Amino acid sequence: xxxxxxxxxxxxxxxxxxxxxxxxxxxxxxxxxxxxxxxxxxxxxxxxxxxxxxxxxxxxxxxxxxxxxxxxxxxxxxxxxxxxxxxxxxxxxxxxxxxxxxxxxxxxxxxxxxxxxxxxxxxxxxxxxxxxxxxxxxxxxxxxxxxxxxxxxxxxxxxxxxxxxxxxxxxxxxxxxxxxxxxxxxxxxxxxxxxxxxxxxxxxxxxxxxxxxxxxxxxxxxxxxxxxxxxxxxxxxxxxxxxxxxxxxxxxxxxxxxxxxxxxxxxxxxxxxxxxxxxxxxxxxxxxxxxxxxxxxxxxxxxxxxxxxxxxxxxxxxxxxxxxxxxxxxxxxxxxxxxxxxxxxxxxxxxxxxxxxxxxxxxxxxxxxxxxxxxxxxxxxxxxxxxxxxxxxxxxxx
Numbered sequence: 001x002x003x004x005x006x007x008x009x010x011x012x013x014x015x016x017x018x019x020x021x022x023x024x025x026x027x028x029x030x031x032x033x034x035x036x037x038x039x040x041x042x043x044x045x046x047x048x049x050x051x052x053x054x055x056x057x058x059x060x061x062x063x064x065x066x067x068x069x070x071x072x073x074x075x076x077x078x079x080x081x082x083x084x085x086x087x088x089x090x091x092x093x094x095x096x097x098x099x100x101x102x103x104x105x106x107x108x109x110x111x112x113x114x115x116x117x118x119x120x121x122x123x124x125x126x127x128x129x130x131x132x133x134x135x136x137x138x139x140x141x142x143x144x145x146x147x148x149x150x151x152x153x154x155x156x157x158x159x160x161x162x163x164x165x166x167x168x169x170x171x172x173x174x175x176x177x178x179x180x181x182x183x184x185x186x187x188x189x190x191x192x193x194x195x196x197x198x199x200x201x202x203x204x205x206x207x208x209x210x211x212x213x214x215x216x217x218x219x220x221x222x223x224x225x226x227x228x229x230x231x232x233x234x235x236x237x238x239x240x241x242x243x244x245x246x247x248x249x250x251x252x253x254x255x256x257x258x259x260x261x262x263x264x265x266x267x268x269x270x271x272x273x274x275x276x277x278x279x280x281x282x283x284x285x286x287x288x289x290x291x292x293x294x295x296x297x298x299x300x301x302x303x304x305x306x307x308x309x310x311x312x313x314x315x316x317x318x319x320x321x322x323x324x325x326x327x328x329x330x331x332x333x334x335x336x337x338x339x340x341x342x343x344x345x346x347x348x349x350x351x352x353x354x355x356x357x358x359x360x361x362x363x364x365x366x367x368x369x370x371x372x373x374x375x376x377x378x379x380x381x382x383x384x385x386x387x388x389x390x391x392x393x394x395x396x397x398x
Contacts, residue, residue: 003082003113003114003115003116003166004082004207005080005081005082005083005204005207005208005211006080006081006082006211007078007079007080007081007208007211007212007214007215008020008078008079008081009021009022009076009077009078009215009217010077010078010079010170011077012075012077012172013075013076013077013078014027014074014075015027015030015074020215021214021215021216022076022215022216022217023216024175024216024217024218024219027074027175028059028071028219028221029052029055029056029059030074031059031070031071031073031074031175032055032056032058032059032062032070033047033048033050033055033058034047034070034073035058035059035062035067035070036050036055036058037070059221060221063221063222063224064221064224066224066226066227068176068180068222071174071175071176071222072096072174072175072176072177073174074174074175074176075172075173075174075175076172076173076174076175076178076217077170077171077172078170078171078172078215079168079169079170079171080168080169080170080171080208080211081168082166082168083166083167083168083169083204083208084116084163084164084165084166084167084204085162085163085164085165085166085167085255085259085308086163086164086201086204086255086306087201087204087205087208088101088167088169088259089163089233089255089258089259089262090181090231090233091169091171091173091181092259092262092263093231093232093233093262093269094173094177094181094231094232095232095265096173096174096177097171097172097173097177098171098172098173099169099170099171099172100169100170101167101168101169101170102167102168102169104154104155104158104167104256104308105151105152105154105155105336106151106154107154108154109121109122109125109154109157109158109161109165110122111125114165114166116162116164116165116166117161117162117165118162118302118305120301120302121160121161121162121302121305121307124160124298124299124301124302125157125158125160125161127298128153128156128157128160128295128298129153129154129157131291132152132153132156132157132282132284132397133149133150133153135284135285135397136149136152136153136284136397137149139284139396139397140397143387152397155336156282156284156397158256158308159254159256159279159280159282159299159307159308159309160298160299160302160307160308160309161307161308162302162305162306162307162308163255163306163307163308163310164200164201164204164305164306165308175217175222176222178212178217179217179218179219179222179223180222180223180225180229181231182209182212182218182223183223183224183225184225184229184230184231185205185208185209185231186209186223187225187230188201188202188205188230188231189202189205189206195273197273197306200306232268232270233269233270233271234270234271234272235270235271235272235313235315236272237272238250238272238313238315239315239317241349241353243349243350243353243354243357244320244357244359245319245320245361246317246318246319246320247317247318247319247320247323247350248315248316248317249315249316249317249346249349250313250314250315250316251313251314251316251342251345251346252274252278252311252312252313252314253280253311253312253314253338253339253342254279254280254308254309254310254311254312254338255306255307255308255309255310255312256280256308256309256336256338257280257314257336257338257339257342258271258312258314260336260338260339261314261316261339261342263329264318264322264325264326264329266318266319266322266325267316267317267318267322267323267326268315268316268317268318269314269315269316270314270315271312271313271314271315272312272313272315273312273313274311274312274313277300277303277310277311278310278311279296279299279300279303279307279309279310279311280309280310280311280338281295281296282295282337282396282397283337283341283396283397284396284397286396316346320350320361320365323346323347323350324365324368326343327343327347327368327373327376328373328376328379329373330343331343331344331347331368331371331372331373331393332372332373332374332390333372333385333387333389333390333391333395334385334390337395337396337397340393344393347365347368347369348369350365351365351366351368351369371391371392371393372390372391372392372393374391375391
């Protein structure tokens, strides 16, 4: 029997009832009082004691006009168990949130505990765990202990497992933002002519909405969408490369790499599924063509479940300063390898473009192109990895 999704509201949620549900009415009333701060000379001192009818009128007016900012002061903190990885990615991509999620690097995949994972996926995961551990130990056994090797093998093997695999997370998001997201989900559920990917996703969206409804956090007034916004994860077309004080770029990356990139909430990400499926090949395999061929056969054999190693087209946009902050996280021997390689590639393109334009930033960006973040002029490393390939950004695993 398939595991059911479960949402539990956590103690840092305000207006939490004794039975664990949310007192939505009190939260909305409080937010409507806050909305009066914009024009009430005496501020909260008067607003907290005003007649209820006046507060209700303000609530109806603000929400009716989509003046939603006052309702962002109330955040919903929840643990979500048995949520598919792709749904966690959808929530994380909306960015106005805080997330703590189970790591596929530090926890092994277990098909017996997750009915979303097929027997074949579990068998291939175990098969490649053995292969990766042997390959990593052979190449980096002097550098990494057995525990580190195990984690790296897990990180590589999870590429074979569906992006619909169950995970768990603690997620905190403003009340109004959660309702907006539910509105966008309902629009996708109602969409005609869904793709195979969307068709598989819809039951999970519906289940998540049902869980929230049981917790009393949903409100129709807060789900107005006159601007016709959509779930931000799903793009409609590739963006052209452009590098200036702001930038945009398009590249191919796996679902797993995109999930890593979403941690940089000051940058924007969209994904587009490609017509012809292709897959990430871990660099640790690339010196053995027979292993590469075997990897591609195996991951292609589970392709209909959308494995986490499947490549999607990723749009990335942001400012120069925020991109440099990304390099200070990802150009490191401790970072996931695929996103390190992608960040290095984008940095190279960015630096070349600025040089060609004779851009005012062209000399500044060069300081970040000499290796890992420990070589940067404005980054302090507190734990030297002593890993030469890691510092040179030439490692083949991690």
